[in-house]
Amino acid sequence: MIAAVNQGANSLRPGRAQIVFSGVTLNLGGKAILEGISLDVKPGEFLCIIGASGCGKTTALRLAAGLYQPTSGTVAFDGQAMLAPRRDIAIVFQDYGKALLPWRTAAGNVSLALEASGMAASQRATRIDELLKKVGLPNHAGKYPAEMSGGMQQRLQIARCLAQEPKALLMDEPFGALDAMTRQGLQDEVLSLVHASDATVVFVTHDLEEAIYLGDRVIGLLPHPGRIGIELQIDLPRPRDQLTTRENPEFLRLRRELFDFIKASEA
Amino acid sequence: MNRSVLYWRAASFAVAAGFIGLWQFIADQRLVSPVFLPGPDRAWASLVRGFASGDLLDKLLGTLEHMAYGWFVASIAGIALGAMIGSSRTMRSYVAPSLEFLRPLPVSAVIPVAIAMFGLTQTMALFVIAFGAIWPMLLATIHGFAAVEPRLYEVARSLHMSRLAVIFKIALPSASPDILAGMRLSVTVALILSVVCEILAGLDGLGHWVLLSARSFRSADLFAGVMLLGVIGYLTALAMSLVEKRLLKWRSSGH
Ligand SMILES: Nc1ncnc2c1ncn2[C@@H]1O[C@H](COP(=O)(O)OP(=O)(O)OP(=O)(O)O)[C@@H](O)[C@H]1O
Ligand SMILES: [Mg+2]
Numbered sequence: 001m002i003a004a005v006n007q008g009a010n011s012l013r014p015g016r017a018q019i020v021f022s023g024v025t026l027n028l029g030g031k032a033i034l035e036g037i038s039l040d041v042k043p044g045e046f047l048c049i050i051g052a053s054g055c056g057k058t059t060a061l062r063l064a065a066g067l068y069q070p071t072s073g074t075v076a077f078d079g080q081a082m083l084a085p086r087r088d089i090a091i092v093f094q095d096y097g098k099a100l101l102p103w104r105t106a107a108g109n110v111s112l113a114l115e116a117s118g119m120a121a122s123q124r125a126t127r128i129d130e131l132l133k134k135v136g137l138p139n140h141a142g143k144y145p146a147e148m149s150g151g152m153q154q155r156l157q158i159a160r161c162l163a164q165e166p167k168a169l170l171m172d173e174p175f176g177a178l179d180a181m182t183r184q185g186l187q188d189e190v191l192s193l194v195h196a197s198d199a200t201v202v203f204v205t206h207d208l209e210e211a212i213y214l215g216d217r218v219i220g221l222l223p224h225p226g227r228i229g230i231e232l233q234i235d236l237p238r239p240r241d242q243l244t245t246r247e248n249p250e251f252l253r254l255r256r257e258l259f260d261f262i263k264a265s266e267a
Numbered sequence: 268m269n270r271s272v273l274y275w276r277a278a279s280f281a282v283a284a285g286f287i288g289l290w291q292f293i294a295d296q297r298l299v300s301p302v303f304l305p306g307p308d309r310a311w312a313s314l315v316r317g318f319a320s321g322d323l324l325d326k327l328l329g330t331l332e333h334m335a336y337g338w339f340v341a342s343i344a345g346i347a348l349g350a351m352i353g354s355s356r357t358m359r360s361y362v363a364p365s366l367e368f369l370r371p372l373p374v375s376a377v378i379p380v381a382i383a384m385f386g387l388t389q390t391m392a393l394f395v396i397a398f399g400a401i402w403p404m405l406l407a408t409i410h411g412f413a414a415v416e417p418r419l420y421e422v423a424r425s426l427h428m429s430r431l432a433v434i435f436k437i438a439l440p441s442a443s444p445d446i447l448a449g450m451r452l453s454v455t456v457a458l459i460l461s462v463v464c465e466i467l468a469g470l471d472g473l474g475h476w477v478l479l480s481a482r483s484f485r486s487a488d489l490f491a492g493v494m495l496l497g498v499i500g501y502l503t504a505l506a507m508s509l510v511e512k513r514l515l516k517w518r519s520s521g522h
Contacts, residue, residue: 067421085425098418103440103517112436116426144517164426 048211056226090161113163329472337396349408392464407449411442
């Protein structure tokens with residue numbers, strides 16, 4: 001487990017937005033999946049995206065990662081158009097089982113990112129140890145993914161993403177497949193990791209409480225085609241705490257608001 | 268678990284011993300003329316004699332050489348072609364119909380073509396062995412490369428991995444279970460075709476030895492050669508599955 005206590009996300013630095021969607025529309029298979037999305041994410045911000053299943057959350061994240069190109073409109077990062085994936089944008093996939101190399105050990109999987117960045121072999125071992133320790137897997141370096149639990153595999157994927165030293169971390173329902181206890185533990189770990197690394201985070205989830213608990217801001221998408229339907233600033237005090245934050249009246253009010261939004265969007 | 272492995276091993280030894288015993292019994296009782304069927308004792312004696320004189324060793328090495336060259340060429344070509352075809356959807360759709368046409372073609376139909384092109388030579392043998400042995404590998408490699416998890420390619424893209432790194436760090440290891448299974452199948456095919464080519468072209472090897480022994484009614488020598496071929500087949504398959512087990516350790520681990 002990670003030693004540090006639940007830290008807050010970074011205070012927002014003023015200045016230019018880091019991830020900018022301007023009038024983004026994306027058609028896939030002749031169908032509009034996303035339409036007219038305009039969105040600014042500030043450096044160091046923790047943005048959560050919620051929405052009913054199939055509304056286009058994953059698609060939006062893939063656009064931010066440069067894995068898709070918009071049909072019209074633009075996606076920019078640090079003022080440059082996103083024409084391809086960037087090494088300083090890391091993406092944590094929901095299906096960790098598919099995103100890890102099963103033939104490499106935990107250490108080998110982290111090493112993949114270091115090798116790609118051109119780090120000398122002699123420096124890798126120390127860095128791998130550091131990263132595995134950071135995500136709470138210091139004693140599992142020699143294990144293959146098949147020997148690890150879901151929570152451990154997702155930690156490993158996060159370690160590999162941190163190895164990229166990303167400016168932005170994109171996470172697609174990273175804890176969706178995990179049980180509630182593991183989930184809450186990982187939420188706090190992500191908050192403290194993000195605090196330590198200064199990265200901007202875009203976090204997709206369908207768990208409304210998770211979105212409020214983690215985020216500086218939550219946006220909700222409406223389906224068919226996907227567009228922004230709600231935007232809430234989350235001013236809950238940091239560091240957040242699994243008990244007190246979730247009992248905060250403001251938390252409950254935000255939860256209610258998002259709940260009503262989802263219900264209306266599905267109707 | 269361990270117990271049942273032991274049990275099966277003991278059982279398979281018992282079957283083999285029973286089989287040899289039966290063979291000895293039939294030979295001793297002269298149920299089949301000794302001109303055609305030597306007992307295991309005589310076949311063994313012939314085997315020892317053949318090795319003592321160095322004759323049989325030469326033939327054995329000849330067959331191993333044919334097999335190894337053919338298999339090696341087939342492996343390189345099969346994996347390279349399979350990787351090219353398997354990793355591109357367009358290539359697959361262009362090439363797949365031709366493959367479907369060529370694949371069921373019995374290798375025996377290709378032998379006359381090879382003889383016409385190369386004569387009764389080592390080159391002919393190499394061509395035929397490689398042609399026969401390439402199929403299991405080619406098809407397995409195509410399948411392996413086509414089945415690489417697309418998510419891993421996305422990981423590679425966001426890490427900006429080079430094309431070469433993607434092939435060697437992602438596609439090849441991901442396809443390795445299929446490739447190794449293909450290699451195991453084709454090593455047996457290579458053995459069979461080595462013997463066939465040696466018989467047809469009179470090339471130095473166990474096939475030739477077996478043919479000559481049969482022609483001169485030296486049944487003990489014939490059986491010595493056949494036994495040796497069986498042993499080669501068994502040992503190469505065993506070696507391949509050991510290599511597989513070692514290389515694919517990551518698969519068997521865990522739950
Ligand atoms: N490659 C594609 N071609 C055509 N349609 C697609 C493609 N990928 C996704 N879609 C469609 O786009 C819509 C949005 O998909 P997306 O995966 O972004 O939804 P999501 O909000 O992430 O859903 P979930 O909560 O179930 O993960 C869905 O209706 C889906 O069927
Ligand atoms: Mg999704």
